Amino acid sequence: MPLIHTNGIELFYTERGEGEPLVLLMGLGADGSLWEEHVRDYEQHFRCILIDNRGAGSSSEPKGPYTTKIMAADTIGLLDALGIERAHFSGISMGSAIAQEAALTAPERIISLTLNCSWAVCDAYTKRVFETLGNAYSLMEADDFQKLLQLIIYTPAYHEQHLQVLEAAQQAAFEQPSPMTIHAFQSQCEACISHHTMGRLGAIAAPTLITVGDKDIFTPLPLSLSIAEEIKHAEKHIFEGSGHTHHWDRLEDFNRITLDFLLRHREANE
Structure with missing residues (x-):
C-alpha cells in the first residue's frame, strides 16, 4: 500500500499520471479518491498525488487536536519522502485551507496554488456550520448525516436535477464498512474552525487561482x-x-478553468 510515515503518522496517497507534481487535497471527511472526476483530466498533463488527510481514508486517525498547519506539515513531509522539491497545490474546502498553510510555511515548495471554496478565517456562521456537523456526526445515522451534508453543500437546483445521485450517495454512506471515526471527523472540524491565515496571505507570491460558487x-x-x-x-x-x-x-467548466491555469504556470513554460 502507498503509505508514507510523515509527521508521526502514516499518510496514504495514490499517484496518477506523469509530469510536474500536482498535490490534490480534499475537504472535510473526504479521502483523495473524491478527486477522480478531476484527475481524469489532470493526469494527462501532471503527476497527480492524491492524499488522504490525517483522519480520513486509509491514513492514520491519531487523537486530536488537528490543525491545518499540522496537515500542511503532513503534506510537505510526504513530498520530502517522495523526493519532490516543488509541486502545484490544489485544495477543495478544508484542502484549500491546508494548501494555504503549506504555501505560507514552505513557499519555496509551491509552483502554483489553487484554492477552491476556501476561507482564511471562519466567520460566526461558518464556525457554527462546522460545529453543527461535528456534533451531528456523533449523533446521526450515516445516511441521515449524508443527507444533512448534501443539504448544505449542494444547491436546491442540484437536488431537483440529481436527486437519484444524492440518494445513492446516502445509501453508500449507510453501507460504508469502515466509516471515519467520530474523533477523527470532529478533529477535522476543529481544524477547520481554528484555521486562521488572515493577515498573512499577502506573503504568498506563487500564482494563485481562487474558485467559488456564488450560492x-x-x-x-x-x-x-x-x-x-x-x-x-x-x-x-x-x-x-x-x-x-x-x-x-x-465539472467540465471547473476542469477546463483549473487545468488552463495549471498549464499556464508549469515551470516548463518559464
Missing part, C-alpha cells in the same frame, strides 16, 4: 473574496448559480 452557503462567497483581497495577484472565477460543490456541479 455557497457553507463557505460563502465573501470568504473567498477576502482571500483575493490579500493575494492581490490572484485570479478568481465565480461560478454563478453554483454552491460549495461547484467543482462537481460545473
Whole structure:
C-alpha cells in the first residue's frame, strides 16, 4: 500500500499520471479518491498525488487536536519522502485551507496554488456550520448525516436535477464498512474552525487561482473574496448559480478553468 510515515503518522496517497507534481487535497471527511472526476483530466498533463488527510481514508486517525498547519506539515513531509522539491497545490474546502498553510510555511515548495471554496478565517456562521456537523456526526445515522451534508453543500437546483445521485450517495454512506471515526471527523472540524491565515496571505507570491460558487452557503462567497483581497495577484472565477460543490456541479467548466491555469504556470513554460 502507498503509505508514507510523515509527521508521526502514516499518510496514504495514490499517484496518477506523469509530469510536474500536482498535490490534490480534499475537504472535510473526504479521502483523495473524491478527486477522480478531476484527475481524469489532470493526469494527462501532471503527476497527480492524491492524499488522504490525517483522519480520513486509509491514513492514520491519531487523537486530536488537528490543525491545518499540522496537515500542511503532513503534506510537505510526504513530498520530502517522495523526493519532490516543488509541486502545484490544489485544495477543495478544508484542502484549500491546508494548501494555504503549506504555501505560507514552505513557499519555496509551491509552483502554483489553487484554492477552491476556501476561507482564511471562519466567520460566526461558518464556525457554527462546522460545529453543527461535528456534533451531528456523533449523533446521526450515516445516511441521515449524508443527507444533512448534501443539504448544505449542494444547491436546491442540484437536488431537483440529481436527486437519484444524492440518494445513492446516502445509501453508500449507510453501507460504508469502515466509516471515519467520530474523533477523527470532529478533529477535522476543529481544524477547520481554528484555521486562521488572515493577515498573512499577502506573503504568498506563487500564482494563485481562487474558485467559488456564488450560492455557497457553507463557505460563502465573501470568504473567498477576502482571500483575493490579500493575494492581490490572484485570479478568481465565480461560478454563478453554483454552491460549495461547484467543482462537481460545473465539472467540465471547473476542469477546463483549473487545468488552463495549471498549464499556464508549469515551470516548463518559464
